[in-house]
Amino acid sequence: MKRLFYEDAYISSWETYIENTETKDGKYYIVLSETAFYPEAGGQPSDSGTIDGIKVLDLLEKDGIIYHILDRMPENKYVKCEIDFQRRFDHMQQHSGQHILSSIFYNLYNGRTAGFHLGEDYVTIDIALPEISNEMIKNVEDKANERIYKNLEIKTYILNYEEALSHQLRKLPPSKDDIRIVEIENTDCTPCCGTHVKRTGEIEIIKILKAEKYKGMTRIYFKCGKRAFCDYQNKHNIVSNLNKILSCKEDEILERLNQKETLINELSVQLKKLKETLIDLEVSDIIRNTNKNIICKIYNDKNFDEIQRIAKSILEKGSYTILFLSVVDNRILLCHNGNFSTNCGFIFKENIKSFNGQGGGGEKQAQGGFKIREDAINFYEFLKEKILKC
């Protein structure tokens, strides 16, 4: 079985014959005489594509054989194969970009790459350094992009173990077998089984997005090529919208947002004070207009926290039993300051379930919540009748 992706990483369609087929769990495991389908290895994901128009569901490499998994057999032994080259080329851009970044972290800061992940959404390398500063990231990013502008050649070749040891490789060969080397002119030389672009110019751009601590190392998130360009387009749209919303230039956005945050904080303080004043007025009004020591009220415009604060303030001014309902959040409060025989928690515990509510409390205070407003109002009326009888 010939691995076409090692002869030429740019082959995207070819014709070949089926060498062997195995079936397992209703799926067909097909071995081709020649394949350009890259099976997941070394951090690079599998290719996708079709064999005679039938979608390749997955690829499996076992004992040096690449199996193409299909859910039906092609009719002919001689088949036309195609890989999704847009996806493959994206993998090539990210993978070659990764080699450049890893080599620069290694050469400048002795930061070895301990992990590489190439996913649909993000690409990462784990650099074996506990701390990487913003300055280091900027430096690596600048140097990596300089390597792209120079449009350096990327070569692949096979060495035996002794030859590999005499080369200045970024990492040691994984075994004593012959080893495939990927060399980026004047930049990097390392064992690798992945597919790469021919010249660094094809990577187009490398942008580091963020760095975060990971198991004593630093995980670097980055994007290369079209991914980085799309990211720039998205971010440019966001910035353009912010320009319009904030009526300012790009370099004024952060200052504007800081000003707005300060204003929001000041307004929040003022709003809090105003709410407290309103509560005081509400409390005075209630006390002035009641000649009983039982106060019942339904609030349409105040949430539970607010009615709780009103109740607390009333109880500080005298002996009352208070029954409040907030229909904003369908919650009920029953409380008094100890001079009444009503056991608030007990009434709730005994009755609230038959009104489809949940809640409870202690002797002097209980609260309950309801999914439906009607249930909350019915329980409120029930409590009102009960406490007025006491």
Ligand SMILES: [Zn+2]
């Ligand atoms: Zn590699």
